[in-house]
Amino acid sequence: MTSARNRIIEAAFRLFLKQGYENASMAELVAVTGLSKGAVYHHFRDKEALHDAAIDHFFLRFFSSTISGNVNSDKLDCVLDLDALVGAMIADFSRLLETVTAIVPDVGAYYRFLFDALPKVRPFIRDRLSGAQAAVAVAMRCGQKRGQLNPSLDPDAAAMQCLAMIEGAALLCVLDGAGEWDAAFERTILPFVESLRVRPSA
Template structure:
């Protein structure tokens, strides 16, 4: 990567954090110049204006995302996949804080506000989010379907609906991991949630204790 490309990437990274923190309207070219240490002329060397910079910053953020590994790792049992999904909430929280550039709990609000504004101003990025969700739900549905075939999962549960439900549950818990004191601080409570969720999925005749991780069967 040449120096020009490095400078461009640096501008995009810094601008993205400003757009996340202050929104499109609240972020001026003067703010970006101050944060990057560049003149407006230097910015115009890379971008035609604020709109062009905003779109490129969004494009760098909404680039193709891979489905989380725990959803596709064939070496994990169904029980371990679900446990890993809950366990990765904290790594997702750390990623959001780093992306927004804030260690405060309101980082999640800034993040969601940024997503809402970005997808309303540029609907094509909503399509990218929808496609990412579709890939996640398909991966999870495949996992649940195979688990039904092997007897690990109740056969009266719809795999597609269960996939969407689990993804929605994890997103809600991620939010609570920021704003709810007990959910944020009590790791054992999170383990109990994993166990409760697992009990709802397995057949009644299934020996839950065989798949538990030290919690009562």
């Protein structure tokens, strides 16, 4: 059963998508929840607090806190696994899109909400992208040390390509209206990662 707090957040999310943050009033936000004013204010002191909660619920919480720029491929215990790392990133993104489309059956809602909230979340996005790129690059260097990945590979450039493909695959789903992002990830990211591997000698 959906909690009252999540019910409020989901209703607010729909209204923020429809009208934008600036054009949605607290009175309208209370009305769309179907709850009393007191019930809404019990959880959220104002519109900004409710908007912040929606950003966290539909965006921030899906970015793994384990992805950090504090990784080092020079350590002897080079254990970062590229397949596992990329798989976790894809799974996080898939859960994000599934959560959004469960409320609003439109993958484009993710992008509309993201760009509306961008002034607030840009520092977080910059930090997470930097950390994710660093982690993927280190995993690639680990793979090179193990002899699994092409030694001529530029890990930093390939890591950025990998992140761009994840976001790009989802965006293409929005553009063609298919909404089949898992299949899109399988067609793009996984073959790319596979192409980085050292081919066994004939």
